[in-house]
Amino acid sequence: xxxxxxxxxxxxxxxxxxxxxxxxxxxxxxxxxxxxxxxxxxxxxxxxxxxxxxxxxxxxxxxxxxxxxxxxxxxxxxxxxxxxxxxxxxxxxxxxxxxxxxxxxxxxxxxxxxxxxxxxxxxxxxxxxxxxxxxxxxxxxxxxxxxxxxxxxxxxxxxxxxxxxxxxxxxxxxxxxxxxxxxxxxxxxxxxxxxxxxxxxxxxxxxxxxxxxxxxxxxxxxxxxxxxxxxxxxxxxxxxxxxxxxxxxxxxxxxxxxxxxxxxxxxxxxxxxxxxxxxxxxxxxxxxxxxxxxxxxxxxxxxxxxxxxxxxxxxxxxxxxxxxxxxxxxxxxxxxxxxxxxxxxxxxxxxxxxxxxxxxxxxxxxxxxxxxxxxxxxxxxxxxxxxxxxxxxxxxxxxxxxxxxxxxxxxxxxxxxxxxxxxxxxxxxxxxxxxxxxxxxxxxxxxxxxxxx
Numbered sequence: 001x002x003x004x005x006x007x008x009x010x011x012x013x014x015x016x017x018x019x020x021x022x023x024x025x026x027x028x029x030x031x032x033x034x035x036x037x038x039x040x041x042x043x044x045x046x047x048x049x050x051x052x053x054x055x056x057x058x059x060x061x062x063x064x065x066x067x068x069x070x071x072x073x074x075x076x077x078x079x080x081x082x083x084x085x086x087x088x089x090x091x092x093x094x095x096x097x098x099x100x101x102x103x104x105x106x107x108x109x110x111x112x113x114x115x116x117x118x119x120x121x122x123x124x125x126x127x128x129x130x131x132x133x134x135x136x137x138x139x140x141x142x143x144x145x146x147x148x149x150x151x152x153x154x155x156x157x158x159x160x161x162x163x164x165x166x167x168x169x170x171x172x173x174x175x176x177x178x179x180x181x182x183x184x185x186x187x188x189x190x191x192x193x194x195x196x197x198x199x200x201x202x203x204x205x206x207x208x209x210x211x212x213x214x215x216x217x218x219x220x221x222x223x224x225x226x227x228x229x230x231x232x233x234x235x236x237x238x239x240x241x242x243x244x245x246x247x248x249x250x251x252x253x254x255x256x257x258x259x260x261x262x263x264x265x266x267x268x269x270x271x272x273x274x275x276x277x278x279x280x281x282x283x284x285x286x287x288x289x290x291x292x293x294x295x296x297x298x299x300x301x302x303x304x305x306x307x308x309x310x311x312x313x314x315x316x317x318x319x320x321x322x323x324x325x326x327x328x329x330x331x332x333x334x335x336x337x338x339x340x341x342x343x344x345x346x347x348x349x350x351x352x353x354x355x356x357x358x359x360x361x362x363x364x365x366x367x368x369x370x371x372x373x374x375x376x377x378x379x380x381x382x383x384x385x386x387x388x389x390x391x392x393x394x395x396x397x398x399x400x401x402x403x404x405x406x407x408x409x410x411x412x413x414x415x416x417x418x419x420x421x422x423x424x425x426x427x428x429x430x431x432x433x434x435x436x437x438x439x440x441x442x443x444x445x446x447x448x449x450x451x452x453x
Contacts, residue, residue, distance in 0.1 A: 010134065010142030017361050022347055024360045025174065026127055029147050029341055032170045036162060038125040038149050043106040045129070046097045053098075055105045055328060063132045066095040099131040103148045103340070104325075111152060112329040120153030127343075141344060150338030152325060157269060159337045160302045160321065161276045167306060167317055167339065168282045174346070175355040177309040178316070179285045183292035184270045185299050185320070187253060190263015191290070194256055195235040197228055204228065205293035208240065212291075216240050239290055246274050246288040253290060266301075273302060285309070294318055304339060308349045316345045358413075365452050366416040366432070367409045368395040369402065379420045382430060382445045389449045409435060418448070 007013060014022060033040070046067060053061055074094065100106050103126045111118065127147045134142060149166065151159045164180060171178045188208075192201035203226035207219045214222075219240065223233050238256065242249055250271055257263030270288065277286055284306075292303055294315070301321030308316055319339030326334045350356060366386065368379035379395050386393035396405045409417050419431040424442075432448060433440045443451070 008142065010136035010140075012141065012143075016363075020360050020363065021350065021356055022343070024356060025343055025346055025350065026145075026147070028173045029170055029343070030125075030127060032166055032173065033125040033147075033149055035169075036123075036149075036166050038123045041107075041110060041124050041126055042128060043100070043103070043110055043126070045099060047100050047106055047109065049091075049096060049098045051109050052101060052105060056101055060101060063134055064101055065099040065131045065133050066091055067097045067099065068095055100128075101132055102130050103128060103146050104150075104338070107148070107150065108325045108329060111334065112326050112331045115331065118153075121151050121159075122153055123149075123151050125149045145343040147341035147343050148338060149340075150336055152334055152336035155335050157272050157276070157302075160273050160304075161280065163304070163319065163337060163339050164273070164277050164282070164286070165280060167304070168284045170341065171306070172283050174350065176316075176346070176349055176353070177284075179287055179307045179309055180282075181287050181289040181292050181305045181307065182270065182273060183289055183303045184266040185301055185303060186262050186266025187257065187270065187290065188266075188293055190257040190260035190266055191236070191239055191253075193260045193263065195232040197232045200226065200228055200232075204236070208236075208291040209293040211240060242290060246286070249288045249290065250274070269301060294320070298322055300324075302337065311349045311352050313345055313349060314342075316342045316349060318342075362413045362415060364392045364394050364412060364414050366391070366393045366418050366448070367405075367412075367414045368393070368418045368420060368430075369405050370396045370399045371419075371421055372399050375420045375422075375425055378425055379418070379430075382418070382420070382448075385445050386449060386452070389453070391449065391452045416452070 052064055129143055129145050131143050134140060188205050189201055192198050192204050207222040211219050220233055250267060254267045292305055294303055294305055299320035300323040303320040305315050306317035317339055321337040323335050324332060325336050368383060370376045376395060383393045383395050415435055417433045424430050429442050429444055431440055431442055
């Protein structure tokens with residue numbers, strides 16, 4: 001027996017119903033992107049490895065999918081290189097391209113390559129798949145979609161406020177209750193400075209970022225393991241145990257960081273963002289979280305992370321402010337701020353909470369039953385009129401048993417079935433059946449168009 005085909009681990013097939021649900025998510029996000037004035041771009045699935053390598057750290061480089069050169073890709077290798085089994089050297093000889101790891105680095109390359117054509121500030125959105133050679137697990141895939149929105153060429157905190165409004169609008173449309181966590185990279189730098197461990201900022205913030213997962217005792221243990229002194233750990237405890245309203249947290253951290261110029265600037269920026277979003281109004285819960293440290297080596301100001309309030313799952317959206325997006329490509333000083341919606345995790349949340357409208361799974365509004373050659377020809381004319389009016393319709397292709405045709409409509413969640421039999425053929429009408437109520441009504445095709453509109 002032939003072996004059943006399979007797909008690579010960490011990838012997925014999506015059925016017609018699953019695609020309808022995913023497209024509902026993408027369409028919702030895209031609609032809000034456009035409402036907020038973001039312009040869509042796309043970049044190739046593959047980039048030159050010279051563009052990708054070194055942008056994600058050593059671990060990120062290992063997770064890049066490399067593409068073998070076309071043709072005889074071994075022709076540039078000698079026996080000594082093969083025997084050396086040095087994967088880094090071998091890769092440079094046999095592979096020049098790789099699948100994109102995220103949308104941010106390709107966007108940075110795009111901005112540099114097209115800088116003379118772009119009007120700054122430039123607001124862009126991108127919805128495309130990315131690939132990572134990661135270990136597949138729940139909520140983590142090797143192929144997944146990112147939905148990014150960025151504003152580059154502007155330092156204004158109004159951009160942060162707009163992105164928070166955008167997040168709020170998207171999840172309100174999707175019906176997902178969310179918690180938007182906000183922090184600032186400058187506050188984290190100020191904290192490290194205030195506890196006398198400015199050189200250990202990465203170790204401190206990486207440990208702090210795990211507090212929800214491993215608890216305060218394990219965070220302290222990790223800090224000790226990373227060489228943080230007991231005195232510094234003791235000074236950090238008020239931050240790790242901080243509670244109260246956003247305003248109370250900011251007052252406490254402002255007092256702690258009063259002698260840090262960088263930290264004080266971070267508090268000032270955070271106040272402006274929190275006061276601004278409160279003034280504008282929001283449906284989501286907005287929470288100051290001083291342990292939030294995502295993308296520490298990348299973000300330079302505001303940091304944003306979104307959690308689903310009703311489902312245990314990782315971050316479903318994240319982002320922040322960066323000061324040098326294009327510096328790695330020789331165009332320094334371009335500031336920006338951006339967010340990325342995790343479409344695959346949002347999809348998992350929507351499925352768990354069953355938040356899709358009923359019509360999402362309905363691609364066709366009316367199915368015409370096939371009674372034979374003459375009747376089906378007239379039905380096809382009606383189908384064409386419906387389609388020209390923007391109403392999805394179709395004729396069952398075969399003159400099969402009525403039960404089979406009706407079962408097809410039911411399985412495809414088609415809300416109406418139309419009959420064109422001998423009587424309807426004679427008087428130029430059709431019989432419409434409501435599949436939900438069973439009610440049948442005789443009408444013309446023009447009346448059907450008015451009804452379905």
